Amino acid sequence: MSDLALALWSFPALLVLVFLRVPIALSMMAVGVCGSYLIYGTSLPVLNAFKNVTYGTFSNYSYSIIPLFLLMGQFATLSGMSAALFRAAESFLGHRRGGVAMSAIGACAGFGAICGSSLATAATMGQVALPELKRYGYPGSLATGALAAGGTLGILIPPSVILVIYAILAEQNIEKLFVAALVPGLLAALGYIIAISVWVRVSPNSAMVKDRVPWSERLVALGKVWPVLTIFVVVVGGIYTGVFTPTEAAAVGAAGTGLISILSGQMTWAKLGQAILATASASAMIYLIILGAGFYNSFLALSQLPQVAAAWVGDAGFSPWFVLAVVLFMYLVFGCVMDSLSMVLLTVPIIYPIMIVLDFGMSPQDFGLWFGILVLIVVEVGLITPPVGLNLFIINGMAKDTPIKETYKGALPFVVTDLIRVVILAAFPAITLWLVWFIDSF
Amino acid sequence: MYVMLSRIAGGVARLLALAGGALLVVIVVLTVVSITGRALFSAGICCGPIRGIYDYTEIAVGAAIFAFLPWCQYMNSHAAVDLFKSALPDVLNRFLNVLIDIGMLVLAALIAHRLWLGLLDKQRFGETTLIAQIPVWIGYAACLVGAVGFVLVAAFCVIRSARGLIWKNARTEPLT
Numbered sequence: 001m002s003d004l005a006l007a008l009w010s011f012p013a014l015l016v017l018v019f020l021r022v023p024i025a026l027s028m029m030a031v032g033v034c035g036s037y038l039i040y041g042t043s044l045p046v047l048n049a050f051k052n053v054t055y056g057t058f059s060n061y062s063y064s065i066i067p068l069f070l071l072m073g074q075f076a077t078l079s080g081m082s083a084a085l086f087r088a089a090e091s092f093l094g095h096r097r098g099g100v101a102m103s104a105i106g107a108c109a110g111f112g113a114i115c116g117s118s119l120a121t122a123a124t125m126g127q128v129a130l131p132e133l134k135r136y137g138y139p140g141s142l143a144t145g146a147l148a149a150g151g152t153l154g155i156l157i158p159p160s161v162i163l164v165i166y167a168i169l170a171e172q173n174i175e176k177l178f179v180a181a182l183v184p185g186l187l188a189a190l191g192y193i194i195a196i197s198v199w200v201r202v203s204p205n206s207a208m209v210k211d212r213v214p215w216s217e218r219l220v221a222l223g224k225v226w227p228v229l230t231i232f233v234v235v236v237g238g239i240y241t242g243v244f245t246p247t248e249a250a251a252v253g254a255a256g257t258g259l260i261s262i263l264s265g266q267m268t269w270a271k272l273g274q275a276i277l278a279t280a281s282a283s284a285m286i287y288l289i290i291l292g293a294g295f296y297n298s299f300l301a302l303s304q305l306p307q308v309a310a311a312w313v314g315d316a317g318f319s320p321w322f323v324l325a326v327v328l329f330m331y332l333v334f335g336c337v338m339d340s341l342s343m344v345l346l347t348v349p350i351i352y353p354i355m356i357v358l359d360f361g362m363s364p365q366d367f368g369l370w371f372g373i374l375v376l377i378v379v380e381v382g383l384i385t386p387p388v389g390l391n392l393f394i395i396n397g398m399a400k401d402t403p404i405k406e407t408y409k410g411a412l413p414f415v416v417t418d419l420i421r422v423v424i425l426a427a428f429p430a431i432t433l434w435l436v437w438f439i440d441s442f
Numbered sequence: 443m444y445v446m447l448s449r450i451a452g453g454v455a456r457l458l459a460l461a462g463g464a465l466l467v468v469i470v471v472l473t474v475v476s477i478t479g480r481a482l483f484s485a486g487i488c489c490g491p492i493r494g495i496y497d498y499t500e501i502a503v504g505a506a507i508f509a510f511l512p513w514c515q516y517m518n519s520h521a522a523v524d525l526f527k528s529a530l531p532d533v534l535n536r537f538l539n540v541l542i543d544i545g546m547l548v549l550a551a552l553i554a555h556r557l558w559l560g561l562l563d564k565q566r567f568g569e570t571t572l573i574a575q576i577p578v579w580i581g582y583a584a585c586l587v588g589a590v591g592f593v594l595v596a597a598f599c600v601i602r603s604a605r606g607l608i609w610k611n612a613r614t615e616p617l618t
Contacts, residue, residue, distance in 0.1 A: 021527060021538055023520035026545050051560035054553050054589075055582055059504025061496055064469075067503060067510075071466055244477055247499065251473035258470070276463030277456065277513060284514030285521050287507045337525045388525060 003039050007303035010035050014296075014346075024342040025288035032295030039302050046295075057291050061247060065164055065174075067283040068250035073115035073154075074275035075257035077124040080264040081228050085110040086128045088221040094210035098200035100136045101146045101207065102193045104129035108150030109189040110225060112157035113232040114257055116164075117282070118340075118383055122151025122391045126398045136208045140402030142199055145384075145410025148391040149192050149418075152380045155340070157185035158236055159253070161286070162344055162376055164246070169348040172368040174246045175239045179436050180369040184377065184425055191417035199413060231256040240439070286341060293345040306353040313354050320358035327351055328378050328422060335382025339390065343379050362429060369436060370429045374422060381418045384411045444605065448617045451598035455512035458591045462509030465502045472498065494574025501571075501581040508588030512595040515546060517616050532610075539603040539614070543596065550596040554589035557582060 001009070010031050017027035036046050057063065089106035093099040108125050115121050126147050133143040155162055158178035167174040200207050213221075235253040238244050244252065261267040300306060313323060334343055352371070360367055383391040386408050396407040425432055476492040483490040492498075514520060527535060561582035569578045606614040 018523050019526055021522050021524050021535075022542055022545065023522045025520060026542070026549055029549060030545070047556070050552065050556040051563060054557060055504060055560060055585055058507040058585065059500040059581060061500050064499055064503040067466055067506065068470065071463075071470070248473050248477055251470045252477065254466075254470045255474045258467075273460060273463075276466075277459055279466070280459035280462060280510035281514045281517055281519040283507055284510035285519055288511070288514070289521060337523055339521050342521050388523070 001038075003303040004305060004308060006035055006038055007300055007305035010296075010299070018338075023288075024338075024346070025285075025292035028289070028292035028296040028346065032292065032297070032299040035299035036295070036302060039299070049298075053294065054291060057294060058287055062168060063287070063290065065247045065250045066161060066286055067279060068247065068254050069116045069159055069161055069164065070279045070282050071275070072159075072250060072254040072257050073117045073120045074279050075254060075261050075267075076111065076115045077120055078261040078266045078271055078275060079114075079227075079257050080266050081114065081225065081257075081260065082107065082111055082124045082128045084221075084224040085228065086125070086132070088218075088225050090132075090210065091213040091218045091221040095212040096197075097204075097209055098196040098207050099209055100129075100133055101138060101142060101196045104133065104146055105150045105153070105189055105192045105196070108147070108153045109157055109186070110228055112153040112155070112185070113159075114228055114235075114253065115154050116159040116161045118151045118154040118380065119390055119394060120278075121154030122148060122394050123398075125150060126395050130395075130399055134399075136210070138207050139406075139410075140399055141406040141410030142196070142206060143410070144392070144395045144399050144402050144407040145412070145414055146192065146196060148384045148389070148395045148407065148411050149195075149414035151391045151395070152383050153185065153189055153192075155380050156181065156188045156376065158182060159250070160376070162340060162379065163372065165286075165290075165341065165344055166348060166372045166375065169345070170352045170368055170372060172365075172372060175236075175242075176365075176369055176436050177372055178236050179240060179439060180373055180432050181376065183435055184373050184421070184432055187421055187425075187431070188377070188418070191421050192414055195413040195417045227256070227260050231260075289342055289345050293349070296346075297349040300350065306350055309350070310354045310357045314357045320360050323355070323358055324360075324374075324426065327355065328374060328426070331375060331378040332381060335379050336385050337388055338382070339388075340379035340382055343382070344375065348375070360429070362433075366429065366433050366436075370425075370432050373432050374426055377418065377422050377425070381415060381422075384418075385415060444601075444613075445617065447598060448602065448613075451512075451595050452516050452617055454591055455516040455595050458509040458588055459513035462506035462588065465506040465509070469499050469502045494571065494576070497571040497574040497576055501576065501584060504581060505584035505588065508585040509591065511550070511588055511592040515550070515592060515595045515599055518599075520546075533607075536603070536607040536610075540600065540607050543599045543603045547593070547596040547600050550589070550592040554586065554593050557586055557589050561586065 014027055014031045018024055033046050037043050085107035086103060089103035093102045093106060096102060104125060108121055111121050111125060129147060130143060158181045160181060163177045163181060164174060167177050231253055235249045239246050239249045355371055356364060383389050392407050392411055396402060396404050472492060472495060476495040479489040480491040482488055561579050564579040564582055570576060571578060602614055605612040
């Protein structure tokens, strides 16, 4: 079998393993190691590499941003900021129709600014907002759907663990990616709020409204969320201006959210332990996948498949936009069954070299940023689509009286806004890129 | 007997994870101190960044991640796709659990053994980190603690899922 055929056959092999519930890290590692062995004809190169690759990966300075951001997010869930954000958003939006659900979205967006994980955002905001939504008579479908969708803002709004991983794989600037993610992230929140607004107009009895809150109280409520804003500005601004490295910024962010949790009296030794254990499982899971993906990708590189595939797509004369549409569609389909992180790690090293040779009429750097944001959005849609949308399960598990079918139904309008947003951002790259251009022009 | 074994494996995994977390917290604090020192230095007041802070970060985070592996293994929190789990017969699923856990044990053993050989290499060549001049093998040694824990916990997980295969009602969930 030629090296190329070997690489092509590795895809079905990988899929079979993955669908047999073999952990994704182990599947990639097994296929990658076996493939390299078959190409070399001996196991020595792989075994030799193994002596240093694990240590090299786990102690890589630019990867160390990942556990620190996870720790920052875990501390943020203890900080009490979720409640403060929700109160502040409610004081501005609560008197509108569907306002309590809109406030939950707004609070999720705020929380996403100090937490780079969707699941943590969904879980934390769910605790705060679900009881309130129930009190104001929101149907379970809308309440759980809105919160599951709101949770994805944890990833869509920087800082974001998935963007960090994309940046590493595609060799992009983390700081510029964070800036590029900002406007699409806010558009996501806006889209969700519009979805709620449409929902409560289509079925007008689905929610009660709160009394309008005077400006004086609004400002007081807003004043309580200043730590969130401060941390966000210091972390993202600090990275962008080069005051510190991304890893240092994550450490500063973790220190910031940790300090707030201590000051708010929420941090106990037991909770610190839980935060660490949650960081531990998530970090170990991610690093093992990075390790597995490393072996798999070096096998693919050895087989020359990415170059051949890129040349083939380039020569075949497909319209770049057609290829982009196919790729994004594929992500949506796979997102239904696979978690977003594994998908990014598995696909970006193959897809990115293919996409970069296509001419979208923009510089390679702009393309890298824009494509990264599009991928980020489509993989996040997977978190709120059945059958394995993790956010749906997390929120549904908290709302005991809502059947999972209702939650699926409730998430649907939000998925629609996600799809609309992808189309708009794909058609108009400038929406994503203008802020990067604007800041770069100084 | 089994319950005791499970509690020991879980206890070791938890202890290692907490130790790794403590390392992360130390790095957070050191980084903040270093940045403050650097800022004071550029303001012309005093101090300066911690020399070799990046080296410390690399070693500490590496050791922490290795120490996190046993907990991830014990809690079964590896990313996996269980879409077809409900479609497969129960016996097959229990059999797959054993195979998967054996696969993880092989991986854990390979990682630990190769790390040990890597350590010997680094010791022989006397390689040190760039700035702080720490011998690199010390970093490997710190990671070996977690790597060995990973092997032990992965071995326990094989026993756990094997029991699940033999006895349909055996407890296979993590005990915490």
